[in-house]
Amino acid sequence: DELWVHALQREGHTQSQFEEFFRKTPLGRYITKADPEMQAEFFHRYLQDFISMTMSVTCQEDLQLLCGALTCCVNELRLRHDDVMEKEVTSLPWVHAAYHEFKNRLQNLFRMISIEPQLAQVLRGNTHAREGDELVLDVYAAVACVEFLEPQALDTDGQRLVWLRQVKRLQVPIELVCSEESLRHYEERSMVMVHRVQTGWNRIFTLSLFVEHMLLGIEAVEKKLKPLVLEHTRGLCKVLEKNSDLKSEKPFEAVIGILKACKDGAMECIL
Known part of the structure; x- marks a missing residue:
């Protein structure tokens, strides 16, 4: 990996030039002499070992997923190079090139899998x-995470806290997927x-703010307010399901309307 970084980033070599250089190394010559099937086997085993060591993956299921992801990265990167023969057996340097090109996305994928155990199975x-x-x-993976975050029950503070923690844990990787x-x-x-x-994330995040600041701890403030705030929480869910983009006029006005109705209803309950 250090050789790849040195050749491409410091010496200014192209991927093709580095591949040519690699073929002249003892390992490169050995692999080149092998038949295509054996070359493909070398590639897949090398890719697996590379992921295992570079990303410190210990779970076999996670390793398989990340190997598949890196293989897709290699395929995508090869398609960007017009000089790559489609039927040509993929050489080992492409593993390094693809990893460095897609490093942030691969690490973010691993982060989501680590945070949400059921994600790997999906x-x-x-x-x-x-x-x-x-x-x-x-x-x-981010789509699945958003689906996992659909609130099932928010009737008690315990349920609300568990859900809010899940939202906060997955916030960074989901927002990274959506970043500019x-x-x-x-x-x-x-x-x-x-x-x-x-x-989906706009809806979940907006709802989490409402739950955190309006619903969480409502029983300690006034038990009579709980049904009211729960009702408006469900109303907010319905509004956001139609359109969760609060930069748009209609959903923004609808959310403001819910907040105002909740405030007015609370005043009536207390007085």
């Missing part, structure tokens, strides 16, 4: 996301899916 069942010529697994920097690098499939993430 992703393993999605062959469409795990394979192909484009990295989309991190975006699909990430959007600039997505290919077609990722761009389609990321809109689902943005819409």
